[in-house]
Amino acid sequence: MADGDGGPDQPATDDLSQDTPDNELRHRGTLDVRVAAIRRIAERASLDVAGTVRRSSTLGRLRGTAAPHADVRVSDRTARIELRVACAWPAPVSSIATEVRDTVLRETSRLSGVPVTTVDVTAVAVSPDDQTSRRTVA
Template identity: 50%
Template sequence: MPTTDEGSHDPDLVEDRGTLDVRNKALQRIVEHIVLRVPGTVTHRSTLGRITGMALPKAEITTEGRAARVKVDIAMAWPGNISQVATTVRDTVRQEAFRLSGIQIRSVDVTVHAVDPSASDDTGRRVE
């Protein structure tokens, strides 16, 4: 029968895990992926965006040691509750980005730039 002593390590303990160095670009991609998992958000590329390469969602990360501030620009399907979607994005990014990266997210600023009436909902139906 195994016994617990100071020399044994539980792999599930946070302090026994290695370190993780997540660069801004990696955290940016993580945040953009998290945003698209929030119901009501969609990928959006405007005509100008096709030329400049700008697409939504787009995250901007400012790191401060082992913490970060996030600004994220999103698009959402119409009809939808803009306030509710933005709040859900903020809360989900804060929780999931920390869970996936280990970086404390101090703040998440969400700006809805586009509301897309041609986007589909989660069932694949057109939302009109």
């Protein structure tokens, strides 16, 4: 064995001059994704699901009923999301909620780089009068 390769008689040396993937990762900075960014990604991803609508009004924002609305908690470099979405009535609310959960879990993890462990979705059906905008599919 060559010197410094971690053979039985000597420990492996850490040659930082080599450009190996491990050495590159050790010298990179860290990415601090803010909770607000994760919240925005989750809310936007939920609107990509057919059947969801944006519900927003001054009174709704004050009362906390605007949708979509995400509450994000990050700990140990993973995120947990509680999400409220609005669905245009009539709608298959339960299947929309399932698709929202899967979409938000996948897209938020992918776009933020933070693993999302849980997405809890509360879906409410709203009448056409309560909708601010309707998602259209071309």
